Amino acid sequence: MVKIDTNLVFLVSENSRAKIKEMSSVLKKSSQRLKYSLNLLEKEGVIASPYCIFDYSYFGLILFRVYFKGGYISEKDKAEIIRKLGENPFVVSMYEMTGEYDIAIEISAPNPSRFNKELRKITSLIPTFTHYEIILNIVTHVYPRWYLAKNPGLGDSFKEIIVGGDREKKTFNEREMKLMKSILENPKIRLTSLAKKSSLNIKTAASLLKDLESRKIIKGFKYIIDTNKLGVSKSRLFMRLHNLGPEREAKLMEYMLSTKEIVQVNKTVGDWDMEVDIEALDKKRSRYLIMQLREEFKDIIETFNLIEFYNYYKRAYLPMNIFQEPESPAESKPKSLPDDTLKK
Numbered sequence: 001m002v003k004i005d006t007n008l009v010f011l012v013s014e015n016s017r018a019k020i021k022e023m024s025s026v027l028k029k030s031s032q033r034l035k036y037s038l039n040l041l042e043k044e045g046v047i048a049s050p051y052c053i054f055d056y057s058y059f060g061l062i063l064f065r066v067y068f069k070g071g072y073i074s075e076k077d078k079a080e081i082i083r084k085l086g087e088n089p090f091v092v093s094m095y096e097m098t099g100e101y102d103i104a105i106e107i108s109a110p111n112p113s114r115f116n117k118e119l120r121k122i123t124s125l126i127p128t129f130t131h132y133e134i135i136l137n138i139v140t141h142v143y144p145r146w147y148l149a150k151n152p153g154l155g156d157s158f159k160e161i162i163v164g165g166d167r168e169k170k171t172f173n174e175r176e177m178k179l180m181k182s183i184l185e186n187p188k189i190r191l192t193s194l195a196k197k198s199s200l201n202i203k204t205a206a207s208l209l210k211d212l213e214s215r216k217i218i219k220g221f222k223y224i225i226d227t228n229k230l231g232v233s234k235s236r237l238f239m240r241l242h243n244l245g246p247e248r249e250a251k252l253m254e255y256m257l258s259t260k261e262i263v264q265v266n267k268t269v270g271d272w273d274m275e276v277d278i279e280a281l282d283k284k285r286s287r288y289l290i291m292q293l294r295e296e297f298k299d300i301i302e303t304f305n306l307i308e309f310y311n312y313y314k315r316a317y318l319p320m321n322i323f324q325e326p327e328s329p330a331e332s333k334p335k336s337l338p339d340d341t342l343k344k
Helices: 004-012 020-028 031-044 074-085 112-125 174-185 191-197 204-215 246-258 283-296
Strands: 046-054 062-068 089-096 104-109 131-142 162-165 218-225 233-243 260-269 274-280 301-314
Touching: 004 020, 004 031, 004 046, 004 218, 004 260, 020 204, 031 046, 046 174, 062 112, 074 089, 074 104, 074 112, 104 112, 162 218, 174 191, 174 204, 191 204, 204 218, 233 283, 246 260, 274 283, 274 301, 283 301
Parallel strands: none
Antiparallel strands: 046 218, 062 104, 062 131, 089 104, 089 301, 131 162, 131 260, 233 274, 233 301, 260 274
């Protein structure tokens, strides 16, 4: 593989809809050269599967994360499992880990009852998925991959994105739903194609897209990055916290934001209170950051666990089922999860 321009990877990964002309101006390189470099990055699989960051909480959805243990033995088994998981319209993300967990999925559902139903479908469809742990995601903080930006000031225009939390459910009209479905299916779709697929004129489509962004329904467009091909060490730190007052929590989140190798933080309910995704150019740096974090916040970190993150197979922030016909009231009525479902 040829030498990778990490500045270009940074820019395009933080905005998959960025125009080549704009990136050319920022990087001081010709559009032709950048176009060639981008095609090479896609061909080599360094960047793949663009996705749109929707704030699912505005749709009245809840995000559950399920970690499966011992789900497969061979690569053939894994490929079949990924295929089956991908067919479930409630599964928004799938990724592989190395260590205690094998496959993790994220399910976006309107209530715990629906989540439980979909999880039962998955475990029935994949009999090897008998051992798993469930985490309820409260809110996610997505940070730019500042560690990739080598030029000073290159990342100044990119900010933290917060998804989830306690938000009031919004209602969307038919035109907005059509447009969002088209973007979910193809985040890089051109405006002319977006207008045509959404049965809108270009001016209306552009106006609706801008409005959804200004209302923070759509919060960004990114790429899945193959950190293995970049030689980047990626891991997820699971933390159980205690004695966490408002001031210490604010300090902790400030620390997360200021550490350029921390790319995502999930506040959760379950076996862990927080999940921290760390990407570093080498494992030594990753180890140093974890030790520093533990030392700085030893008064609030009760226990922790670290698992290597291998690869994403799918990443999205909305399930396709929200564009289907609404369910009957009986189906959508919230219920509590049975105790034996919370951990297996």
